[in-house]
Amino acid sequence: MKKPEDFLYDLFDKFAGFILCVLVKPDMEIEKITDLSEDEIDELVKNDIKGLIVDVDETLRFNGEDISSENEDWINMARTKLKILILSNGMDIKLVDKFSEMGIDYIEFALKPFKHNFKKALNILNLKPEEVAVIGDDLFDDVHGGNRNNMFTIKVSGAKKLVKSNKSLR
Numbered sequence: 001m002k003k004p005e006d007f008l009y010d011l012f013d014k015f016a017g018f019i020l021c022v023l024v025k026p027d028m029e030i031e032k033i034t035d036l037s038e039d040e041i042d043e044l045v046k047n048d049i050k051g052l053i054v055d056v057d058e059t060l061r062f063n064g065e066d067i068s069s070e071n072e073d074w075i076n077m078a079r080t081k082l083k084i085l086i087l088s089n090g091m092d093i094k095l096v097d098k099f100s101e102m103g104i105d106y107i108e109f110a111l112k113p114f115k116h117n118f119k120k121a122l123n124i125l126n127l128k129p130e131e132v133a134v135i136g137d138d139l140f141d142d143v144h145g146g147n148r149n150n151m152f153t154i155k156v157s158g159a160k161k162l163v164k165s166n167k168s169l170r
């Protein structure tokens, strides 16, 4: 049986999730990052978007695994059209090396949705907020973070998202 504090925690979690869904809206929602097609990127470019801030976990990769070749191809396509910067709340030394080899700026431990590293990203990209789109799976970190910095926001629904669990499936 659930302990009372677990019940309260679940209730609070559901309530917070509901409030977040009501208050925070992305400008665009897609299932996975590759659903943002070359044509749609061209459309963003026509609307004066010049840069893209990309989240890592559950956006470019899932469950801490390597970035798939499909998503890597997508980055390489997107970077021909837009300046790309990776903004992650996590830290992975393999990714630091990978993005450095690719010549892509990567800010780790970003503490999204705080503004500090969004501003740092703008400085690196040398762009204004309204010239930048943020793409990520998290409504609070990525979408709220982008919205409060006046950026265009794209939410990845993270359909592949799996939660590691010890519970057996019934």
Ligand SMILES: [Mg+2]
Pocket: 055, 056, 057, 058, 059, 136, 137, 138
């Ligand atoms: Mg994420």
